[in-house]
Amino acid sequence: MPPSNPLPPKENALFKRILRCYEHKQYKNGLKFAKQILSNPKFQEHGETLAMKGLTLNCLGRKDEAYEYVRRGLRNDLKSPVCWHVYGLLQRSDKKYDEAIKCYRNALKWEKENIQILRDLSLLQIQMRDLEGYKDTRYQLFMLRPTQRASWIGFAMSYHLLGDYEMANSILDAFRTNQMKGPYDYEHSELLLYQNMVLAESGQYERALQHLHKFSAQILDKLSIKETSGEYYLKLKRFKEAEAVYEDLLKRNPENVMYYEKLIEAKQLTNPDDKVAFFDVYKKEFPRAIAPRRLQLTEALAQPVFEKLVDEYLRHGLHKGIPPLFVDLRSLYKDKSKAESIEKLILQYLENLTKNGTFGPDASETKQPASALLWAYYYAAQHFDYKQETDRALHYIDAAIEHTPTLIELFIVKGRIYKHAGDPVSAYQWLEEAQAMDTADRYVNSKCARYMLRAGHVKRAEEMCAKFTREGVPATENLNEMQCMWFQTEAAASYKRLQQWGEALKKAHEVDRHFSEIMEDQFDFHSYCMRKMTLRSYVGLLRLEDVLRAHPFYFRCARVAIDVYLRLYTSPLQDAPQTQEPDTENLAPSELKKLRNKQRKAKRKAEQESALQAQVQVKREQHHKARQQQEQGDPEAPQLDELVPDKLARAEDPLEQAIKFLLPLRTLAADRIDTHLMAFEIYYRKDKPLLMLQSIKRAFRLDSSHPHLHDCLLRFQRWLDDNLASYNPSVAAVITKEIEPMVRGRSAVQMAEEFIQSAERTQANALWGARALCRLLPARTPAALAQATALDYPDTSIQGCVDVLESLRQGEFGACEKEIEQYIEACRSKFPYAIAFKPAAEQDAAADAPLQPKEIAVNN
Incomplete structure (x- = not known):
């Protein structure tokens, strides 16, 4: 379609030069040519030139001017596809994809067959997962450019993503037969594998298998052919063929x-003894392979057989000195008899190696290297740590350190023992010692930083990480830029424990932004993958992005953020009182001198911090500017608001902020009961009965006996008793009907008493049940308190005791200072290393005390 406001030949030539300058990223020249057109009084309001000038300004980072020019151009020429397209490009640069799609659709009203606009529209549609719209757009591109490979592939993929596998396969078949000529290469191979993937996802395994065999000569990924065909044989229950395929793969x-x-499945082995015999065959065939030996231990159930096999495995591992031997065997400890067999063998090894230098009691056996005793100590320490026998674990790890005081792994394990014993301070101090022995090991550095965060030493952790981050930039800035989410999730949890709510929220929001950035980064791959024909990986990427926020990192940060926002809703932060000037007239000279020195130090410290912040800001701006230059002229990304901890902690609507973190979890982590329990806590505070009911129902389906769910149900029932009468009768009827299967006609008090009597005897059940009983029947507080503070539950743990102690201190069982002291003393006797039950002064001293070098080689 011709321009709605055409330019004369001279100005039209200048306009084309503006377009070329934009394409070649020569923005200053483009502005110069635009000025030449707009300086002519006849064309100073030419819409398309104004729009192109705005687009060029946007690429130079002058966003406000850019929007002003583009909107002005659009007002002057509403029928111009160029103006609408440019406006869409500006919206896309600001990640306003919905608005950009509207702009592209308006542009297409005036120029239906513009290839570039259709391509840009298709990219935004797949980014926003508008699959129906994407299919229509790819169809138009296909009709306009039927000879281009991308037209065929995009058209076929649109049907694949919509689940119309037959149509997708037909398009790929037509493309392969009509278009693919010449030598077969990697891209052709990937296309065939993608087509095979489409057939398999349609459930036509026989057809997919035939396709794989038919084109096997043209597929370059031979390993993928074998693995895929083996999978198809199993799906089709053609076990003999599957057996042959997997035997061939094992040789590889x-x-x-x-x-x-898969081979066990193909052989249809179900008896454990048959599986043990199966692995015996492959142990002989592949004598150096570890996998068949380890898998055999899982299948061996008969005690004599297991002891014989694990004896061989342990001897081999200790002789070779394999550090992760315990981690390798830890999954066997779920079977108590297997754990006992391993413990018996390890103690025998230690005794015999100490006496004879051999694994067995016979001194004539082959002598083992001196390191065998070291690795036996190392394994024994981890074994008893797993069993929560801290004293024995420390005894063996100290013996190992005395044997070889230069092995870093020993100090890491000693730190882990203290961590499991509830002493995070000693834990990080031993990790710090390990890190000092090899400052170039990034793993130990990261492990030490993690332990510091768990001990509440955030600044020390940042300093530790700074050894491996870019110089001249604070570690937190660099870690945030690198999307180092393990550090940020741990830091968020640490700040939450320290009750630094703003800092905890800042870290949680940083992690949330990382996930948004990852989702936005996929935009670059929509055209790239189509061009490079990495189609299987591209579909995998799209499916990953669809469930991205189901990742554990997001769940952890969301839980921290929701907990903090709920706490801030219940107890908002108070404005800090203004400090008054001290009365200096009535102070003694010595006191006045101390005060002046203190004020000078505070002023100097504030000036240093201000200067440091200024340097950080300059570095940050320089870094952002350099990144924009490296982007080679792409439109400037929107600058996100700076996350200010104090501002975050004083949010006007903490519950709405919590819901923003919750919504992705309700969709993507709906199989986790914690998601629905957090949802209930938010909606309970917002007085939303239908949403409360929905959360309870979803949680009830996952685990009807969960103690926190029981507490939510009681509170909801009590809330209904107080408020349901004020609601619309239709709403009340629905709620009453839906809650009945869970309540079964019982009152809140009856449910609380039944839960205490019938629930499994665990520490969590006891605490939640006691809380509810105390809330409903205050007269039974002493009995509830005794139930919550008992320490004879089978699953009694340090964290469980900390939860009980926190509940007591928050006054959920009334004033009970004496009971708190008694409970702390009882916990200290049960968990002597746990720092949570030590006096405050002792905790502070332990946190500040450096690890003495003499402690390294002695029993600590």
Whole structure:
């Protein structure tokens, strides 16, 4: 379609030069040519030139001017596809994809067959997962450019993503037969594998298998052919063929655990003894392979057989000195008899190695290297730590350190023992010692930083990480830029424990922004993957992005943020009182001198911090500017608001902020009961009965006996008793009907008493049940308190005791200072290393005390 406001030849030539300058990123020249057109009084309001000038300004970072020019151009020429397209590009640069799609659709009203606008529209539609719209746009591109490969592939993929596998396969077949000529290469191979993937996802495994065999000569990824065909044979229950495929794959890689599992399925072995015999065959065939030996231990159930096999495995691991031997065998400890067998063998090894230098009691056996005793100590320490026998674990790890005081792994394990014993301060001090022995090891550095965060030493953790971050930039800035989410989630949890609510929220929001950035970064791959034909990986990327916020990192940060926002809603922060000037007239000279010195130090410290913040800001601005230059002229990304901890902690609507973190979890982490319990806590405070009911129902389906759910149900029932009469009768009828299967006609008091009597005897059940009983029947507080503070539950843990102690201190059982002291003393006797039950002065001293070098080689 011709321009709605055409330019004369001279000005039109200048306009084309503006377009070329934009395409070649020569923005200053583009502005110069635009000025030449707009300086002519006849064309000073030419819409398309104004729009292009705005687009060029946007690329130079002058966003406000850019919007002003583009909107002005659009007002002057509403029928111009160029103006609408440019406006869409500006909206896209600000990540306003919905608005950009509207702009592109308006542009297409005036120029239906513009290839570039259609391509840009299709990219935004797949980004926003508008699959129906994407299919229509790809169809138009296909009709306009039927000879281009991307037109065929995009058209087929649109049907695949919508689940119309037959149509997608037909398009790919037509493209392959009509368009693909010449030598077969990697891209052709990937296309065939993608087509095979479409057939498999449609459930036509027989057809997919035939397709794979038919084109196997043209597919370059031979390993993928074998693995995929083996999978199809199993799906089709053609076990003999599957057996042959996986036996061939095992010859290729005898350490692949999945091949053994698939081969067992192909052989239809179900008896444990048959599986043990199966692994015996492959132990002989692949004598150096570890996988069949380890998998055999899982399947061996008979005690004599297991002891014989694990004896061989342990001897081999200790002789070779394999550090992760315990981690490798830890999954066997779920079977108590297997754990006992391993403990018996390890103690025998220690005794015999100490006496004879051999694993067995016979001194004539082959002598083991001196390191075998070291690794036996190392394993024993981890074994008893797993069993929560801290004293024995420390005894063995100290013996190992005395044997070889230069092995870093020993100090890491000693720190882990203290961590499990509830002493995070000693834990990080031993990790710090390990880090000092090899300052170039990034793993130990990161592990030490994590332990510091768990001990509440955030600044020390930042200093530790700074050894591996970019110089001249604070560690937190660099870690945030690198999307180092393990550090930020741990820091958020640490700040929450320290009750620094603003800092905790800042870290949680930083992690949330990382996930948004990852989702936005996929935009670059929509055209790239289509061009490079990495189609299977591209579909995998799209599916990953759809469930991205189901990742554990997001769940952890969301839980911290929701907990903090709920706390801030219940107890908002008070404005800090203004400090008054001290009365200096009535002070003694010595006191006045001390005060002046203190004020000078505070002023100097404030000036230093201000200067440091200024340097950080300059560095940040320089870094952002350099990144924009590296982006080679792409439109400037929107600058996100700076996260200010104090501002975050004083949010006007903490519950609405909590809901923003909750919504992705309700969709993507709906299989976790914690999601629905957090949802209830938010909606309970917002007085939303239908949403409360929905949360309870979803949680009830996942685990009807969960103690926190029981408490939510009681509170909801009591809330209904007080408020339901004021609601619309139709709403009240729905709530009453839906809650009945869970309540079963019982009152809140009856439910609380039944839960205490019938629930499984665990520490969590006791605490939640006691809380509810105390809230409903205050007269029974002493009995509830005794139930909550008992320490004879099978699952009694340090964290469980900390939860009880926190509940007592918050006054949920009334005033009970004496009971708190008694409970702390009882917990200290049960968990002597746990720092949570030590006096405050002792905790502070432990936190500040450096690890003495003499402690390294002695029993600590």
